[in-house]
Amino acid sequence: MTTKEATVYIVDLGRSMGEKRHGREQTDLDWALEYVWDKITNTVASGRKTALMSVIGCRTDDTDLGGVMEEAEGYENLYVYSELKQYLLCDIRMLQDLFKPSETNEGDLLSAVALAVQMIDSKTKNGKGMPLKYERRIIIVTDGRGHIETEDLEQIAAKIKDTDAPIEVVLLGIDFDDPDNGFKEEDKDAQKAKNEDALKSFVEECDGAFGTLAEAIDQLQIPRLKETRPVLSYRGQLTLGDPAKYDSTLTIDVERYPCTMLAKPPTASSFAMRTDLRNISVAGPSTQSSNTIVGEDHPMTDLSAVRNQRVYQVDNQDEPGTKKNVEMGELERGYEYGRTAVHISESDMNVVKLETEQSLSIIGFVKAEECERYLPLSRSNFIIPQKANQPAQLGLSSFIHALYEAECYAVARLVAKNDKPPVVVLLVPRIEVDWEALVDVELPFEEDMRRYKFPPLDRKLTVSGEVIKEHKDLPTEDLTDAMSAYVDAMDLSKFDTDEDGQPAEYAKLEDTYAPLVHRINHIIRWRATHPDPTLPIPPPPSILTKYANPPAELLESSSKPFEKLKLAAKVTKVPPKAKGRGKRNRTERDKPLSGLDIDALLGNPSRVQIDPANLVPSFKQALTASDDLDAIQDACNDMGREIKSLIKLSVGDSGYGRALEALRVMREEMVELEEPEIWNVFIRGLKSEVLEGRLGGNRREMWWKIRGSKYGLVDAKRSLVSEVSEEEALEFLKS
């Protein structure tokens, strides 16, 4: 839970705001709105009911004080657009129409402030008139070109500074002088100069923030981080030894909180477009419902929520190869053990659970430098002493420092809550300037390791076991040296500069922002204020792509070693298949370890018969046996016949798998041989035969499978010589 907020935006809408100044392409108002919209949409996006806001237009054509106070002299040309409330998308839409420069320059900004103070004051107190806990804020954006009455400023300032209910005032001026950033507006209007001074002293009197719009917009670039309250994930003891059985044991009361946690972008839900529905509802006697639709300007009305409907099926034992639907009522929970269904009644579900007791117990210690950095497989957590528990503080502190000094980490077994699965965690000391803690990360179990083997990178082994040190896959000395020079040149650890001008690490964790998270947040907020669907989607803000490439300056300074590296590396891209009829040579065929030429062994047969019992291999061999187009066509005809017969003779779907595999091979080989037409002719024929039921009845499911595997026409994208377009190929699969 975050604290409650009450924010009033005062937006200067005077006629002077409609001007474009200082060579900017947008009006002052549009420029100011960049900031205002960013702030407002951010709050709306949070969806917090406790973030109240309101907007007051200043120097507007009309006057409406929204009932905050009686209309009075000095309060003309102010417009209160809403009470303090949670803003929604419809409020944004409303404001969009209202944020237009007015026809007047009348209207007192400070009256608007007084109004805002009054609004906040009345909204943020309880029934007895006592102020409630709120963050109160007034944000003012103005060009300072209106008339300001400076008489009762002190009174307003005093109210703003009220210690029981202080209000934070932020004033952003358009082209106000800013000595800190060296900005001074030339030929400043005398009235504006006076106003700037008056506003500045007023804001300072209120202990508020006085700045320029330029500065504020600049800062919008930096994504805001969402603050999250730490959530406890373990509260118990860190133990060494078993206190229940042994005398000499050690226990420290600790708590565990997240240290890293992936921020997720907002998720979209699926909706269906309402298509025919509108006609139906209009046809009925639905004056009322259409009213509500118009009244709320609800974009949701053309979307309908989607529900997922599930169908449950089991293999039909009576008719092998088919499935039958079963009722939900006949289903119970269970698990799969291989292909055996193990049914466990609801009451027995616990038997498969390992009973455990909440604990964090040390298994042993490991040396820090022997610890492989790639082993941890989870996010990390802080382990700190329990709140206000001094013995725990002292105990954990001694543990942290002892680990640090011994250059060791602890390995421990963690059960976060009773009956939760135990995990093995690595406990690492972390000592910062202001605080210290243990940090834990999860380590893999035996089952989590996949033991794939890979050949060594620094030497080559032959089949006979010989070690080779020179090989095209091994770096030459030149390459090794060039790589070393390049890696050293591209060092980032001192590439940045800190506030004191000292060299600092580039791309520190805290300087990097999750690109997708902010991209999606940004674009949702953008769309909220740019509902026109014809507008192109803007690119992501540059700060999100800052680390997508090496810094240009560094690349430039390392260009020499880089050129050397390129030269020594001699990397060449494998060219896309050479054009022309891809003839495959017998000599290119893969050979067994011994390198034996099997075709020669068989006397290089020039024709191989397709053998239904050995379909795929004999097809492949037939294709390699001859480059003759007729022979290829013959092989494909035979293959095609076998495929059709597999489908035709299939009991249920029993033959479909084999047919699919044969289709895959045939399609692949035809692409390889650059003869897509042979395949395309065949698959067109097969499609009609399947769909027309000419292959032993209803074989629609077979077509679904072909479609699902995408074994459709070979288009020009896949094979250059194909005359089938991509669209045609897509259409072929769809229909």
Add this chain to the structure above:
Amino acid sequence: MADADNRPGEEEEEEEEIDETAYKTMKDAVLFAIDVSPTMLQRPKAEDKKADRDSPTSAALKCAYQLMQQRIISNPNDMMGILLFGTEKTDLKDGDSTFQHCYLLADLDVPSAQDVKRLRDMVENEEEAEQILKPAKDGASLATVLFCANQIFTTKAPNFSSRRLFLVTDNDYPVKVKADKDTAITRARDLYDLGCTIDLFPISQPDHSFDRSRFYDDLVYPSSPSDAIASTTKIAKSGEGISLLRQLLSSINSKAAPRRALFTLPLELGPDLRIGVKGYILIKRQEHAKSCYVWVGGEKPQIVSSSTSHMADDTARVVEKTELRKAYKFGGDAITFTPEEIIKIRQAFGDPVIRIIGFKPMSCLPIWANTNKATFIYPSETDFIGSTRVFSALQQKLLKSKKMGLVWFIPRRNASPTLGALVPAEEMTNEDGEQTMPPGLWLIPLPFADDLRQFPEQADKPLKTTDELTDKMRVIIEQLQLPKGVYDPAKYPNPTLQWFYRILQAMALEEELPEVPDDKTIPRFKQIDKRCGEYIQDYGKEFEAAYAQVAKSSFPHRGRATGKRASVEPDDEKPKSKRVKKEPKVKEEIGEGVSDEQMAQFNDKGQISKQTVAVLKQYLAARGKSATGLKAELVERVQKHLEGIGL
């Protein structure tokens, strides 16, 4: 297959983690072909005391049994079968006797509980085994065996992307005339053309060492042109120091899962310098199967498969996938984008790539900067010739200089870009010279600023250790090093997973349920006591002293140490077991551990109103006071209570 992990009624979530599901759909089928011949059935001579009791055939069967159980856990959708050859009996379970002297012990399929049981009976019950394990006089022809495997793969696993024949034999020349060899060679090539690989597990007998080059090098194909070595397995030796079973197990385990790449990507070292790499998941948390629905309406319970269709909520009209639109909730409404716009939004960061931004020393990568598992990266020559040597140069340089690469990483289209650390890894081998960790680079995803959580605020300035106390603790740490000072995952099977499948197996086979779980992660308390008891007591004494010292200096105005509610309580010489038993009760009484002293401290520092209402209520309730009313009233009552007890 049934998508058992989707519960009915659950809302469909966005597809972010498609990687691993795609990974799983690459299914694998393994067919064991085990030679049954007089030499394979011969047990090692009794004089080797330590080693083998198993004949090569029975060792192979044991391996198969273990692999089958293991695969049910790790690859529940993959198939496995066992074919014995050279048996007197011929039986392929289909009445066909084309394949003489081939005996199909378990058909190629996802194993069932019955398959496991049958195999176990073979392994455990010698009489039963002897019935089947009778060698034929002339043995089986290898060509027949290979063609038999061909047929099994073709019919049972027609479109599996990985199909492997595990051939276990001690006969390095299983033919009599050359013509037979040629037939076998052709059949082996048929298998290769079919897309099946032969993994040979050769066994040397004491009097005859297996020579691949006599016969099998003409039958086995390299898995990739540059990778001849990975295609050959070490020759296991019967009748030697380490048991044959162990050698076979280790060989088979290394092949247990086919090597599948998660992605193939360019690794960009700089403008215009790209090499090809593949990413592999070598470390991944293995979870047990999720529960599924079982249909109990028939004779035998059956696994239910389910399919989902989308329905518009208002009209109950079935909606095709293409009609679905994505919308984000915003301000009480929905913000929509067309599918084309969604693509533009998500793919604004460029094509999939691993791009090196620069290099940093390894010390810039603390362990806490971890968010997820690492991915193993290894070079591939498929797209760029010369990738391997450049990769090798990079890996060796990083190892030498203890550096890491900072990379911009987009694993696939639509995926969120991350920054990652490219960390070098050396090849590691065990005492037998077998690789335990491959050489290469690891890509460790780094947290962004958004992923870093604040350090939880602590109410007061915590006590700090003293040098003396730290030293005492250090002694304990040094005493309790794990073997070689490293964590070896192989020694820690996941207790939850093991227990789950033990129970499930027992239930599937309708056997008695085991009672005691075997949990290797439970610390060895006895050893800790033996090795460290004394030092822990030393620490305990020092702790008392240090505590008196620091607690005093921390609160000079308070005469006594903040109570003996010590929880860091190195239980010293006095039998403290009683205290331990008592403790929970004490806790209940004063609830959540906020003692009078602690509350008094909060009060003194003006932090009492910062405590949550829950804490205050519990505190009051534990002391028999009224715990109702507004927070201000609670605070008042607490303060009154504290005054009352003189704090």
